[in-house]
Amino acid sequence: MPLTGPREMFARAYREGHAVGAFNVNNMEIIQGIMQAGAEERAPLILQVSAGARKYAGQNYIIKLIEAALLDTDLPVVLHLDHGQDFDICKSCIDGGFTSVMIDGSHLSYEENIAVTRRVVEYAHDKGVWVEAELGQLAGVEDEVSAEHSVYTDPDQAVEFVQRTGCDSLAIAIGTSHGAYKFTGDAKLDFARLETITKMLPDYPLVLHGASSVPQEFVEMANAYGGKVGGARGVPEDLLRKAATFGVCKINIDTDIRLAMTATIRKHFIENPGDFDPRAYLKPAREAVKNMVQHKIRNVLGCSNKI
Template sequence: MPLTGPKEMFEKAYKGGHAVGAFNVNNMEIIQGIMMAAEEEKAPLILQISSGARKYASQIYLMKLIEAALVEADLPVVVHLDHGADFDICKACIDGGFTSVMYDGSHLSFDENIKITKQVVDYAHDRGVWVEAELGRLAGIEEHVVSEENVYTEPDQAVEFVERSGCDSLAIAIGTSHGAYKFAGEPRLDFERLEKITKIMPDYPLVLHGSSSVPQEFVEMANQYGGDIPGAKGVPEDLLRKAATFGVCKINIDTDIRLAMTATIRKSFVDNPTVFDPRKYLGAARQAVKDMVQHKIKNVLGCSNQI
């Protein structure tokens, strides 16, 4: 099945009160695990490639792996650039076959963010490619953007930003953050802000970044088998499920996949010290990715059986 764009899957998600999972990919096992889960759940899927993933595995390798995964797949799949740092990266991904790109100008001034986003939009739309942008800033580190604190998205600014830039979807800041250490105290999302944005931008697809839940069983497993990940805390899954009923059509998940893989591999090394065949521990890690993604699709995103 050929790659698709997000338009139809987001329209269906908005009306149905569910979200589409956008899962970051870095290698073959991650792609396979995600694809197996989505196929089993009959769910739409977004495979995200970050600037870091492009540097690590190269864009062409990742695209060929995805191409191989699509040979027998019978589900809609979007390939999306996550956190594009500038116009040139977005252009390279559009030219390389991506069906969706995200330009991240969240660290820039309001007007400069609009200016470059519109440049990306003009190039992408001429080639039938979707554009996601970001307004507001999440705490933590993600690719080229580092922020000490959240800068929440202002609803009125969001309307102006979308109108002036022409972007197709907007990532907003309502309390999520990047990485495994999202909350020092009680986790909360600003649903009042989200509801206001949804009301003044009806039918417009919103996006949540930094939305991994950091499952404690994998934090504990990693630490039990030699890791050092103290105090990691993510977004509770019930809050994410609720967000999907307020116009959030795309939820990004990366950290949870990394945790599941790393914890599983650490356990495998300790439990099977004589094993040196990468297929053994990477096979187990691939299964952990599948199980994690399948859980997210069914219980967090609510998008099982939506194709």
């Protein structure tokens, strides 16, 4: 099954009120776990590659791993660049075979963001590649993306931004944030803002970044086996499920995968101190990734049996 773009899966998600999971990948085991979950749930998948993943594994390695995964599946799979920070990175991924790219100009001025997004759109659309952009800014840290404070998306600007750039989907800021430490008080998303944007951009796919839920059982597991991730809190899953009914078609999930994998490996080493074969601890870690992604697909995204 060849790679696909997200157009059809987003159109169905918008129409039926679910979201498609965009899962960050860094190595073979993560890709395998995500693909196994998608196969069992019969769900569409977006495998996304951050700047950190490109540096860690290498863009060609990631592409070839995903090509190998596609040999054994009939699922629709999108290969997406997450947080492309300039035109050159987006161009490299487009030329390398990605079917979707994100140009993140949120760190720029409004007019500069429009200019770089428009440039990527013109190049990508000539090659049939989808473009996601971002307006507003999420607090937190993810790989090379870092911001101290959130800047919520202005609905009027969102409409103008989409019209002037021609971007295919828009990542908005309504209260989510990158990383494992998202909230200190009660978790809240600005659904009034989301509803306004949805009404002003009808049938237009919106995106939520920083949407991991940081399941406390894995925080506790990691800490019980030597970790120090106390105080980590994410976005409650019921809020994410609600967002999918307001035009959010793509929800990004990264931290939860990292947490499940790391907690499982920590547990394995404490319980099996003599193990030194990487396959011994990466096998249960891969299973933890699969179980986490399967849970998200079924209970949070609502996209089981949506292919």
